[in-house]
Amino acid sequence: MSAQEPGKVRKAAKRPFTAESAAAEIVAKLTVAAGKGKRSLYTSNTAPEKRALYMEACHALEHQGAIRLRKDPEKWFLAGFAPLEPTVQSVAAKLLAQSAGLPVDLFDLRAVTKKLTSREKQFAVSALEELVRQGTVLELVLKSGPTGRRLYANSATLQARLDPKEARQSIEGEADASHSSADESTIRQAYDRVVRETHFPDVQIGVLHEACGIRLEALKAWILAERSEGRAALSFGDWSLASEARRAAAIEISGERYLLVRLET
Numbered sequence: 001m002s003a004q005e006p007g008k009v010r011k012a013a014k015r016p017f018t019a020e021s022a023a024a025e026i027v028a029k030l031t032v033a034a035g036k037g038k039r040s041l042y043t044s045n046t047a048p049e050k051r052a053l054y055m056e057a058c059h060a061l062e063h064q065g066a067i068r069l070r071k072d073p074e075k076w077f078l079a080g081f082a083p084l085e086p087t088v089q090s091v092a093a094k095l096l097a098q099s100a101g102l103p104v105d106l107f108d109l110r111a112v113t114k115k116l117t118s119r120e121k122q123f124a125v126s127a128l129e130e131l132v133r134q135g136t137v138l139e140l141v142l143k144s145g146p147t148g149r150r151l152y153a154n155s156a157t158l159q160a161r162l163d164p165k166e167a168r169q170s171i172e173g174e175a176d177a178s179h180s181s182a183d184e185s186t187i188r189q190a191y192d193r194v195v196r197e198t199h200f201p202d203v204q205i206g207v208l209h210e211a212c213g214i215r216l217e218a219l220k221a222w223i224l225a226e227r228s229e230g231r232a233a234l235s236f237g238d239w240s241l242a243s244e245a246r247r248a249a250a251i252e253i254s255g256e257r258y259l260l261v262r263l264e265t
Contacts, residue, residue, distance in 0.1 A: 019057045025054075027067075030078045067079060068082040080233050083227065090224055091116065096137065099153075107153070108151055108152070183212075187212045189212075203263075208261065235261075236259060
């Protein structure tokens with residue numbers, strides 16, 4: 001072995017860039033991006049050989065379910081941060097919220113779909129039919145015309161207008177302190193309180209449910225709506241350590257069950 005010349009420091013051998021290296025970088029970038037996602041996982045100046053490794057890693061991570069591609073516009077997300085594909089239930093929750101905020105009692109379908117994405121609008125009719133079936137929205141069919149016209153009313157809004165006291169009791173409930181609708185302020189205050197107590201931003205949905213007193217299904221709908229807007233992220237948690245109550249509070253998406261939620265602050 002030849003002696004090293006005085007004053008010279010031997011440089012460490014540069015590690016080769018592999019598909020595993022690319023996968024680690026992709027996960028790191030998407031972790032930082034969180035709910036904002038990334039339009040591209042490499043730059044236009046990335047060398048072709050390196051770009052091929054990024055693409056190989058990307059396909060592997062997507063196949064594993066670790067990352068997801070949202071279309072229109074295209075963006076990459078970690079699975080826990082990926083916006084949900086709309087469903088009849090998620091769109092119904094948005095329509096109900098929109099109808100509650102209208103300045104008029106009667107509205108048509110167009111009045112509550114203005115803020116929906118083009119993909120969400122595909123579920124609008126079915127979602128409104130579901131709300132009518134549940135009784136949370138009332139339907140009025142006007143026959144005066146060749147085809148007639150359908151108008152709708154938010155049941156809670158009408159009830160509050162007719163009898164504010166009765167409406168308040170039916171919504172809040174006198175038997176306990178739980179709420180029947182997701183009150184954002186209440187949820188966020190409860191979330192902040194749990195984070196301060198646990199010193200951890202990923203909160204069990206079951207714990208948040210107990211802390212805020214919101215009806216579980218309403219809380220889940222609110223979390224899903226926040227997630228679709230990039231203001232909440234879900235993560236799996238340890239299912240084997242979760243109690244039955246905590247498991248019951250989990251949110252299921254495409255067969256995956258999420259125990260934890262992190263809210264944007």
